[in-house]
Amino acid sequence: MNENWQPQVLAINDWLADATRQLVFAQIASARLDAELILAHTLRKNRSYLHAHPEEQLTERTIEIANARLSLRIERVPVAYIIGHKEFYGHQFSVTTATLIPRPESEALIELLKQVIPRNSSLLHEKPLRLIDVGTGSGNLGITAKLLYPELDVTLSDISRHALKIAEKNAKDLQVEVSILHSNLLADYPFAADIIIANLPYVDGEWERSPETEHEPASALFAAHGGKALIYELLFQTKVTLVNGGSLILEADPEQHPAIISQAKKYGLLVSGQEGYGILLEKIAK
Known part of the structure; x- marks a missing residue:
């Protein structure tokens, strides 16, 4: 030496x-x-x-x-991946490169959920409302919903088994009981949902974006048809899976909202609220 x-x-x-x-x-x-x-x-x-x-x-x-x-x-590796967690709505969620990093914009979906639950609060004492978080990733939306409203029957679903493992870990760490479902959107969900909440991929591959997104899973970011393909598929699936009077809460770029709202009308879904990146749609009885 x-x-x-x-x-x-x-x-x-x-x-x-x-x-x-x-x-x-x-x-x-x-x-x-x-x-x-x-x-x-x-x-x-x-x-x-x-x-x-x-x-x-x-x-x-x-x-x-x-x-x-x-x-x-x-x-340009995101800090959340370096330190292994990200705060969302006041709680720490573990994240890995198998999951999208929770973003502040997604908290708008929780604010819209708060508009839905009070209108149905009496039902919570009769039967649990079923909520499914589609494309759950780290589980931040569904788990936050369960933390706010423990009476909800919450399912976390994703097409990625790796993401579901992280979501399951977060549920355990935050001490909430939820169901875990491997499914392509709603394809394997066996119930009629009262509330569907979803932050699906909605980024168009042609959009300008930050270098950090290169480290996030492409399957959780990008979708065809100008970023709207998976959202449109989910809208179609609500014909069978969402109860009449039920609510669908989506995240999308505000510039995509008019097209999504127009498409939703074809399936009896009418907009009843918008906040930031969030859209609240309600299914009308036919």
């Missing part, structure tokens, strides 16, 4: 400053936040610990691990 060798010594604030500079150079807008999330995860602390102990010396091993994770972020 070189007798002049000295271990690398950095304090928390030194590492954060250097990491932030590198992320800014990589044109990552959330540079400081990402640096803090990476280091906090490496230290197994929360971000407030970093702010309270800026002069604390980092071990050489900690620096090595944090630098490796920083390199992934510079390559």
Whole structure:
């Protein structure tokens, strides 16, 4: 060993400053936040610990691990995949590259769900309302619904068995009882649903998008027919699977909403609410 060798010594604030500079150079807008999330995860602390102990010396091993994770972020790997979780509606959900990363835009679907449940609250005491989260991914929508309304009978469904394993883990971690179903949309759901909630792939492959999406599963992002193919297929399936008076809550780009609402009318689904990326449709009795 070189007798002049000295271990690398950095304090928390030194590492954060250097990491932030590198992320800014990589044109990552959330540079400081990402640096803090990476280091906090490496230290197994929360971000407030970093702010309270800026002069604390980092071990050489900690620096090595944090630098490796920083390199992934510079390559535009999403922070959620690096640290293994993402917050949604106040709860932490585990994520892997098998699942789409929960996004703040999807919280609009939960707000629309809140519009549906009060109108049916009396029914909750007669029989559980059946809710299915189609294309559940990490399970964030269906599990959040169950946390808010424990009386619901919730099923998490996905065509990806890998995603379902993550959804099942999240349900267990957050201590909710849900059913897990491997299904292509509603094809294998054996019941009539009172509520369907779905964040299906709706990105058109021609759209401009952030480099981070290159690391997310393409099957969870992209759909044919301008991004609307799977949504249209789901609309068709509601003819059989959604009860009269039932609700369908969808996520889509706001520019897609008019076409989706028009298509929904063919199946007796009328729009009763919109919020951000979310659309609330209700099935009218014929």
